[in-house]
Amino acid sequence: MNTVTHRPLVPVGRVFWALLRRDLRVARRELPYFLVRTTLQPILFVVVFGYLLPKMNFVQRGYSTALLPGILAISLAFSSIQSVALPMVQDFGFTKEIEDRLLAPASARLIAFEKVVAGVLQGLVAAVFVLPIARLIMGPIAGLTVTDFGSVIAVTLLGATAFSALGLLMGTAIQPQQIGLMFSVIVAPMIFFGCAYYPWQGLSAVPVFKYAVLINPLVYVSEGMRGALTPALPHMPLGFVFLALAFITVVFWIWGLRAFERRAFS
């Protein structure tokens, strides 16, 4: 008679760490491409609107103060989305590569959660990369302070988490063939109407826009960055920003997890 013996269950933290190490290994290998992909566009924007136009006196000097937090917000948000959504397309592609992780002794929820955490970390890398470059191009920025360090961290983490959760949703709910379309139809409008290039208060000039853009999660990251980095400028109250980002995170996480499980199981 045969006896089936089983090893004890692997602690959840250990599986999580192994999954995260795998994503970090892959991310590190692709770091240069990743940075170019996620930060080139915001940096080019900084060159034109933060350097050239002020030199030509087309925009006021103070514009760079309004621009910098928005540029950080874009880098953070879209590197987070991309680092979760794009690999997911390959993971759930023709051969369903993610299967070796779905067969790991962990729940699907843990595997999805790890993807979001990896997205947050990559978002942070992009933001930290962009900040000094933008500052260098734009020169001294009036009103930029990091005295409220706690708020900076809170906005950054919450923003990255919200957008990583959105990346989970996009990467699993959208068909692989349509991922390119997703970037032009969803991501591009999000950037332009995300209050990244102008403060939200400025939209009072066009009230319809001022309230319509509130469905755009990027607005809260941009305004949160303003509140934390350039508090002298008009910005949304930080408390409201935190609340909105937390709400958005929960909604995208629940929705994204459901989409992930639908793809993972049949």
Next chain:
Amino acid sequence: MTTDAAIRTRALRKVYPASGGKPSGIVALEGLDLDVRAGEFFGLLGPNGAGKTTTIGILTTRVRPTSGAASVAGADVVKEPVAVKQRIGVVPQRPNPDRSLTVLENLLFHAAYFGIPSKVALARARQLLEELGLAERGAAKVDEISGGQQQRLMIARALIHEPSVLFLDEPTVGLDPQARLALWEILRGLHAEGRTIVMTTHYMEEADRLCERVAIVDHGRLLALDSPGALKARAPGGTLIELTLDGDPAPVAESARTVPGVLRADVEGAVLRAYAERPGEAIAGLIKLAEQAGRAVTHVALSPPSLETLFMSLTGRRLD
């Protein structure tokens, strides 16, 4: 935990949701009851669409059953999927390695997911690569190795965490004959180590050569379950004679049963199938009958009793 059954399914049913305007879903499994003993080499045999892959999918927690129960190595696949995953290794139908990693990394990370310390994992990975003839390819990217090598990588990956139950879904599809024989040898070795192996296949020969017991499934139902030898003994008596005619064989089949030695006769398309104890004698009688009915015989084929002939007698069609 100790148990004698490695796998148990009861009234297992799976209906895939309707899609593309079809009102009802696709029934993949229709009440499957299976028991696989610990240490057994078990085969699931059936044509494409028989429900084999769905069965493996449910047992490996990736497909959720519509109803019924299934347990693997003592753990329920629906209620304790994590415990099941801890105890199984899976070789999928199509190799699905992690393409962002190298060959060796595929093994090391998979081991890490199972909590195996990195030193132990490295030693085991090197040994598996050696045994599977991949020792030189450890640093290669997955895309740089051949399909057969990827298949062997999948076997190494399924083994690195030393599972008690190993699932292989059509592991030899797409392999050349030499690679197929090499894989058979590997599987025999794993079985000799005492591992439970469940393999799906639509190759009769494979099931016959490797498995201790074979379940024949079709349309999501279990048609027969026994050792290959016992199943072959259950094949309808004697040799299968297949006559291809230049017209409808139905009128010939009617009277074929009166030919001395013929036990049974059916029709599929232009082929008349008869099972006979003394094939030489029966063939002559059948050809004469066909001529009397105004049909010419265009092809004759004989098959000795086999899983193949059993399958055909159970389902009325060929396996592939």
